[in-house]
Structures are given as structure tokens and as C-alpha cells.
Amino acid sequence: MNKPLNQKWFYAQLLVYQMFMLFINPILVIVTLPYTFYHFSPNWGMQDKDMPPVQLYIDHFYRLHPDLIVGLHSNFERLQLFTGKDPIPLQRIAFWPYKYDKNTGQTEFNFVAALFAVLEDAGWPRRVIWTFLRDEVEKNTVDLGLTDAQKGEFARVMQKMSSHHLAGYITKLSHKVYGARMNKQAREMMSNLEPLTDLHTVIPVSLNSVDWVLQRGCVVSPNPTAVWESFERLSRLSKFSAIWGWVGKGRTLEEAIGKHWQILDMRLKPWDE
Structure with a gap:
């Protein structure tokens, strides 16, 4: 019963974080x-x-x-x-x-x-x-x-x-400060998901490497050790649909496999784009 409420709270916090960064970035640039x-x-x-x-x-x-x-x-x-x-x-x-x-x-x-x-x-x-x-x-x-x-x-x-690279330092710090709580909630949401497939290679996306981008045909999932941060990154890639197709609300793995370079597991996202 609590899953939808947790999900809404998770995305509300994510929106607050994004709005905060949008507000603070111009100030940081000037300073x-x-x-x-x-x-x-x-x-x-x-x-x-x-x-x-x-x-x-x-x-x-x-x-x-x-x-x-x-x-x-x-x-x-x-x-x-x-x-x-x-x-x-x-x-x-x-x-x-x-x-x-x-x-x-x-x-x-x-x-x-x-x-x-x-x-x-x-x-x-x-x-x-x-x-x-x-x-x-x-x-x-x-x-x-x-x-x-x-x-x-x-x-x-x-x-x-x-x-x-100052922007990189700031991003790293903000994730360190804000990410622990978000990751805890995201892991709880991820634990409620059924395994996506046992027929295709599923790899947790790495936050410290991009070697995974060369593995054509695999399914890329959020990393259990940093679900929020990795999910946030994968969300930004999902718009490039010829390369990164995605599975989520209204999109099944069967519809995506074979049409894209890789498939992103975006089932944490509660809306369809």
C-alpha cells in the first residue's frame, strides 16, 4: 500500500534537488x-x-x-x-x-x-x-x-x-550530501521490481566507467549500490532512443530488443514519455 506514496515522495525530492541546482548554479558561476x-x-x-x-x-x-x-x-x-x-x-x-x-x-x-x-x-x-x-x-x-x-x-x-573542473567537483559533492537518503528510498523501490529477463544479459550500469556502452544488445539496469544516481543518469540517456531504448510503463522488453544498441531498465519511472 505504501509503494505509490514512497514513489511520489521520491520524485518530489528529486524535483526539489533539480530546482535547487537550477537556482544555485548561476550564483556559483558568478562567485x-x-x-x-x-x-x-x-x-x-x-x-x-x-x-x-x-x-x-x-x-x-x-x-x-x-x-x-x-x-x-x-x-x-x-x-x-x-x-x-x-x-x-x-x-x-x-x-x-x-x-x-x-x-x-x-x-x-x-x-x-x-x-x-x-x-x-x-x-x-x-x-x-x-x-x-x-x-x-x-x-x-x-x-x-x-x-x-x-x-x-x-x-x-x-x-x-x-x-x-569546478562543475565536476560541485556535482560530486552534491551527490555525496544528497544521494545517501535518495539511494535508500530508490533501493526500496527497486526491490519491489520483478527480474526483467533471464534471456538477455543484464548489467548494472557503472558509475565509474563507461565500458558498458560497448556491450551491444544488453539490458542496462540501475546500479543497486547507487540506484538514485545511476537511474538519474540513465533517464537522461533514454531520450536517445536509437541507441538506448528503454523498458518502462507501456514499453515491454519484447518490443525493444533488437531495435536498439542497448536497452535501459527504466521501470522506476512512473510516467511514459
Whole structure:
């Protein structure tokens, strides 16, 4: 009998948290301007001189995983056609290699960069994403012909972009302060759910890695150790439906399997989108 009430209370608290962050963020931006301008690149955008070594790794990642990136590209085009809006978080694209045309006002980028921008916008820490890109490319060093000098240049930019990132520090702190209570309630809600499937691979999403994004055809569920935080991240990914289909109210696993790169277990969400 208490389950619906707990669920409503959970989402009410989630809304309060989101509204609080929406209110406090502009204040934080103003107060911390001296610090963020001193560490300009990680807080405001990648400099042109740092783009080439990162672009090299991005190009290699595309060669390793073309199906994932092509699917994401198609999804962006479809979302843009249906909504009339650009679904790409351009504020995150600024931290990856891109070209801006002043005459047309258009930003050009590789869709590998879009993938990482989406993951960061959903909540995965920047260092986690950069580590994933580095490891995925460098484990194929021989095949890709990477030199020690190229690795060193990438490591230099990675360190620069992943250090002194103030927004990342603030997000980490807010989750630490606010997340414990939310996770307790979310775990209680999750314990009431029946197992989704025994026919397909189900993996709890990792909060400290994005390796799971390469496992095509699997079902991605919230992590039992941090249900609220992982569910919140997966919710932001669910709109990119060509890549991440989801199971929830009115959407069954049978309808989703085979149509998407991965399936998200979104049954905690009480509404259909």
C-alpha cells in the first residue's frame, strides 16, 4: 500500500534537488569566475591548440566502433527532425574538438565527441570518459600505429581538461550530501521490481566507467549500490532512443530488443514519455 506514496515522495525530492541546482548554479558561476578563468580550458572550453591530439584518438575510436557512432548520428538527425531542436548538449561539445563557422553560426564536430558529450551531460565524470577513450584506443596501439609522442600529447590534454573542473567537483559533492537518503528510498523501490529477463544479459550500469556502452544488445539496469544516481543518469540517456531504448510503463522488453544498441531498465519511472 505504501509503494505509490514512497514513489511520489521520491520524485518530489528529486524535483526539489533539480530546482535547487537550477537556482544555485548561476550564483556559483558568478562567485567562482576568477578560479574558472584561471583554469579556463576545463571550465569553459578546449583551446584550438589542444584539439589535434584528441581528434586523433576520436578518429581511432570511430574506426574501432563505427556501428555505435553511426547509430548515434542517425538518432540525432531523427530527433532534430521531430523536435526541430538540436539534441546535442553544445555546452559539453565545447570540451571536445570542434569547429565553429562564424558566417553560418554552425558548430561542426565528430559524433564520437557527441557520444562523450552526451555521457558527460548525463552525469558521468569527465575523467572517467577520457580514461575510457584513452584505454580503448591505446589497447589497440599496434594496429592503429600510435607513437609514444602521440600518447604523451593526449595524456597532456587529458590531464589539463580533467583537472580543476569546478562543475565536476560541485556535482560530486552534491551527490555525496544528497544521494545517501535518495539511494535508500530508490533501493526500496527497486526491490519491489520483478527480474526483467533471464534471456538477455543484464548489467548494472557503472558509475565509474563507461565500458558498458560497448556491450551491444544488453539490458542496462540501475546500479543497486547507487540506484538514485545511476537511474538519474540513465533517464537522461533514454531520450536517445536509437541507441538506448528503454523498458518502462507501456514499453515491454519484447518490443525493444533488437531495435536498439542497448536497452535501459527504466521501470522506476512512473510516467511514459
